[in-house]
Amino acid sequence: MKSTLPLPRSSAPTLAVDSAPATAHPNLWLPRVVFAALLAFCLTPWASPPVALALGLVLAQTVGNPFPALTKxxxxxxxQFSVIGxxxxxxxxxxxxxxxxxxxFTVASIAGTLVLGYVAGRWLKLGRPVTHLISCGTAICGGSAIAAVGPVLRARDEEMSVALATVFVLNALALFAFPPIGHALSLSQQQFGLWCAxxxxxxxxxxxxxxAYGKEALEVATTIKLARALWIIPVALGTAVVFKQQDVKVKLPWFILGFIGAMLLNTYVPATHTVGLWLVQAARLGLTVTLFFIGAGLSWQAVKSVGPKPFTLGVLLWVVISCVSLYVIMLG
Known part of the structure; x- marks a missing residue:
């Protein structure tokens, strides 16, 4: 589904939540050795994106991430480069x-999520910036949307961190939960890809x-998600109008253009097929490592910083959009 605003650096959770080691370990060599060993495993055929995320989470909660600045x-x-590949x-x-x-689906779900987020935020008595940030992150593409809209709102660092931590925790849960649910409900590749996006x-x-679900599901999900990410631009501009902010600049996510260019080359230039196979394989390895880095960035302190009300809003929006979209997909 990575800022100055100029658009966020990516569609991944931009780990504004600092990933300090979960425990201060007196022997720095141990976290580094464990980090290197787990990273090396993520580059093997036995690793998968969910496994890599789980390993990163285990690292963060035990010896801690010894390289928080680098992984961030x-x-x-x-x-970005993995998506292009x-x-x-x-x-x-x-x-x-x-x-x-x-x-x-995209238009209806984005509009519905933003409206529901506004109503639920008032009910929970959350501040408008946090409510809007979590709603935008849920509606569009998580950390990237938050990173784009935050400067428009002139949101404080703690508001950005709370919103990012909320959607990131739910992202981790979704990565593990969605494939088993899809198999249990016998969703087709097309249905599952659409639901993911x-x-x-x-x-x-x-x-x-x-x-993790299949090649066709990956194609559908990636295409629709990247098209969805383009809605960062109108939503960020709309935010500036609603919150009466001025001098807002929003740029097109360059990596989406790169993805489109790579897809066009693969479709219309047969000479690129051989090197394309290698690039796809490298991209999948890159994605696995990305998720390891993301998991390593989620310390227990980051989870605790969310607080009950923002997390309640995030869970409410996520459950509603997941259940409603799944119902409509299965009905169709």
Whole structure:
């Protein structure tokens, strides 16, 4: 589903929540050795995106992440290049068809989530900035939407951190929960890909869950999610109008253009197919490492910082959009 506003650096959870080691370990070599060993495992065929995320979470909660600044810095960039690489494995004609099927879902779910978020935020007596940030993160693409809208709102650092931590925790849950639910309900590849793109916040978790389900699900989910991410632009501009902010600048996410370019090359330039296979494989490894970095960035302190009310809002919005979209998909 990675800022100055100029748009966020990616569609992944931009880990504004500092990933300080969960426990201060007197022997720095131990966290580094464990980090290196787990990272090396993530580059093997036995690792998968959910496994990589789980390993990162275990690292964060035990010896801690010894390189929080580096993982935070490279998470966004690695996801961007991974998404572009995945484009070399996709067909433009199939992507257009998938995009047509998802456009109505996208518009309805974004509008509905923002309205529901506003009403629920007032009911919970949350501040408007936090409410709007969590609503935008749920409606569009998680951390990227929050990173884009936050400067428009002139949100404080703590408001940004709370919103990012909320959607990130739910992203981790979705990555593990969605594939088993899809199999239990016998969802087709097309159905599951559409559901992922609508109901999971960040591109990293969308791609990870869809990749675990199947190749067609991955193609559908990636295409629709990236099209969905473009809604950052009108939503950010709309936020500036509603909250009466001025001098707002929003830029197109460059990595989405790169994904489109890679997909067009794969479709219309057969000479790129051989190198494209290698690039797709590298992109999948990159995605696995990205999710390891994301997991390593979620310390217990970050989870506790969310608080009950913002987390309640995030869970409410996520459950509603997941259940409603699933019902409509299965009905259709």
């Amino acid at each position: 810095k490279y998470t966004a960039k690695l996801l 995945l484009g070399f494995g996709m067909n433009a004609h199939a992507a257009v068809q998938a995009g047509r099927q998802g456009i109505l 609508i109901a999971i916040h960040d591109t990293s978790s969308v791609v990870g869950a869809a990749a």
